[in-house]
Amino acid sequence: MATLVPPPKRVKLSGPSLKPAEPTAKAPTVVVQFRSSVDGLPLGPAVSLPADTARDGMEMLVNRLKGGAEEDDPTPFSFSLLIPNPLSTSTTPSEPIKIPLPTSLQADILSPSPAILALLKAQGLGSAPSFTSEDVFTIVCEPQAVWKVRGIGRCGSTLSGHSSPILCSVISPSGNLAATGAGDATARIWDLQTELPRATLVGHKGWVLCLAWDPLERWLATGGHDGLVRIWDVKTGKPVGDALVGHSKWITSLAWEPAHLASTTAPRLASSSKDGTVRIWSMATRRTAFALGGHTACVNVVKWGGEGLIYTASSDRSVRVWDAAEGKLVRILSDHAHWVTTMALSTDHVLRTGPFDHEGRKTKDDEEAKKLALTRYQAHIANSPECMITGSDDHTLFLWPPQFANAPLGTTPKKYVSRLTGHQKAVSHVAFSPDGRWIASAGLDNSVKIWEGKTGRFAASLRGHVGAVYRLAWSSDSRMVISASKDTTLKVWDLKTYKLKTDLPGHTDEVYCVDWVADKVVSGGRDKTVKIWKH
Template identity: 50%
Template sequence: MSFKGLCNLRLKNISRKAMPKRKLDAKEDRQRDDGGEEKQDERRIQCIFKSESGETDGSPFELPINISKDKLQLVCDAVIKNDEKVPYAFFVNGEEIRENLLKTVGEDILTKTETAVEIVYQPQAVFRVRAVTRCTSSLEGHADAVLYVAFSPNGRHLASGSGDSTVRLWDIYTETPQFRCKGHQHWVLCLAWSPDGRKLASGCKGGKVCLWNPETGKEICRSLTGHTDYISALAWKPLHLDPESRYLASSSKDRTVRIWDVMTFKTHMVISGHSAHISFVKWGGSNLIYTASHDRTVKVWRASDGVFCRNLDGHGHWVNTLALSTDYVMRTGAFDPANAKIVHDEVTDSPEELSKKAKARYDAVVATGGENGGFERLVSGSDDATMYLWRPEDSKKAIARMTGHQKPVNEVKFSPDTRIIASASFDKFVKLWDGFTGKFITTLRGHVNMVYQVSWSADSRLLVSSSKDSTLKVWKVEARELMLDLPGHADEVFAVDWSPDGQRVVSGGKDKVLKIWRS
């Protein structure tokens, strides 16, 4: 049987399935003939399936113009031999097919197109994360506001940094305090877990970087000193480039980035070149370092020798935040979030074995994306209320300028599957953008004050946000709507993080309390 015949036979089988009765609607794809009887819209259109990488599967074939998303999944399973039954999302000209093909492409496509309509299919996560719905613990202990919270790459450890100059480690099983880490003399502004999960770095307002052993709560070494002003961000060298997690980058208001060798506890390299304070640093998977500054630029540096590569210009005010499309896969390293056992299993692999696993996961994520795939993408957010999407490895020209926020953009985050960017702003809104083109998707409305942070679930289907209005909100991304409102904090919620295994969300804020949320 020919390819076209196989598809038509598949479609006939689909149409024989019983469909639930429903009320008539003028906008639906059913219509009445002159005799008053219902008849199905039998118009068809030439289509062809196309992968994210641009490869077409088979030759063009006809599909009903009103075919639904669920039926497209069945056809796709047959055409591309999807034996594992991976769920797909379908797109035409960048628009997702959410109900049926007709509503996405419109009536005009029937007369205007002379070639087959390309339906791009994108694999979705097979596993699902359940939304958190309730607070299971309120963890007290900090004597000042909680400024930063972070789960370790495998989700087995939880850390928090506070204005009381301490770092605290918490037992996620009993949801109780575990270790109080004292070493800073000023506010702890940022935390970063090494991608192997064996070290925790913290940076403070006094310009000091400390390293902690999460198993004992003890300081690994004397403090790493050299910065002359506060630490704004920390970034470890990715695991697939550094099996021993030996190198750590820190950015500072003193306009420099220092790369530390945590084996010798000395400065390995100092990078300078910005004319104002550096607000953010990222260490990319291609061994490039990206820095954002109040001088309105993003700079790209070669991590191997600190050589300046290029300027990314465009912002009209301070650049506050950066995110890489590979952030999530580099954060979790060798630990696959789809495997919930990562929290409970002891790590027995050698550093080299962990590095190989991390490399395989990293390569798989970078390979997606079609025209803009094959490269890490970078998004920057600024006080000018705009965002820029870049492909910084090989170009200083932006892929897109993203406008829509009315006040400073405080944080940006790529979804774990890299397909969506979420932005949090002081204008009270969370916005979603296409992670490949920068095209605006939707605005998530619900907060009544500034939004500080956002965090994705591991399956990219849910998003949680924290706000000055003292609440967390859980958003259902596919439906583009508010799913749950989580009140409970007594004041502003500065920080939020979703555990890599999807089981927990942690939040912290001005009320000095950490809250654990579970489904």
């Protein structure tokens, strides 16, 4: 006979928990007209949708309106609300104002946050614009990554020549050349079209620790353990004058002045050093224009931003922002608890590639190249101003708000936007995706983590390496990221699924460096070989 289970006792409930939950406010329904950023034409009829429809939802809707888009691989879009300029008159018409929509109409326009209100004020609006239920919202849709980079799947060439471990590798802005620096005191230039060596750069008396291509691809700068900075002519492989002397310890990082800001004949170069200083060199005089002092320990990274600012990260636990025109200190950011070892700007990709885009357009002279670089930069920051992220040995990253050289006192917030936690060991490298929408960070805890570029919100953890991850590089379409590790492998990750796309074994020892431009990847490491990976 089955055992009968007695019914549960009735418990008399009382107290405030019995009160029904307050109904959540329902987002209003709005009428939206999507327009193309290319020609300004409507992408379809006006549609009604909830005001809290997120960016992903609008992206899916726009792809369906355009028709012909595969649902498993939609085109990514950025969105901006178009409103009339309040200063516009019939006699002096002004361009409409674009307000970025990083989240939704509800969050960014109808109930804007303090950050959005500050942005509206910067656009010339005293407050958030008011709308009625009968208004039609005009949203401009700008396609991002309309092309697609082919996945990396095999090793095309293994190039020998260096007699010591390869410490750094950088592909040129056009993607036609690559440079590597090694412990044998030499740098080498490789032709990625023929996959053959092109030049050996001999002159340093110690390890070559860092490399930087001029944005117009005329010169290559190298920094060494000997404290010297050398400039090389890319076409001839010969040194351009004598070494730049001034630092008392080894060079840690190099950064050229962006193409759209620099003089076409005499750009400037920034170098950071173990001696705690940053020097700005003039190619016209081949001397120090000025030095940036103030850090009390090694300056690990220097970046030259597109807004006329220089960013430096140091082992004194601080990040400093400088005016590139005069070398004046703009701001000190000191929230990290340990050495700041890595830094990235949301504009890194467009500044690095200058006038070289995915279409491979050729310019007739340096002036035209400078104008094209400016056009590309302005298009990049149209929806999101240049911002910075830093990583530290304290296992954290900080996403900082946009900095401005001539902003009135108190208008640029000093506090970070977000503190990114999750790594269990030191952060070794961080990089923004080319479109600025995502951040990838590598750690000595064997993991790669993905974060949202504007908010710093955690997105995914990519696990598969069994050794420390040293370096990262993004594909130009922002859909994939590659990681180099102590476990002798490189791994390509798919940002749509957050899963491993391709495992690339081949190196016989630790992989210290990797770079990805167009459809070529170059890597190097302790096994002294350069590997070129392709589709």
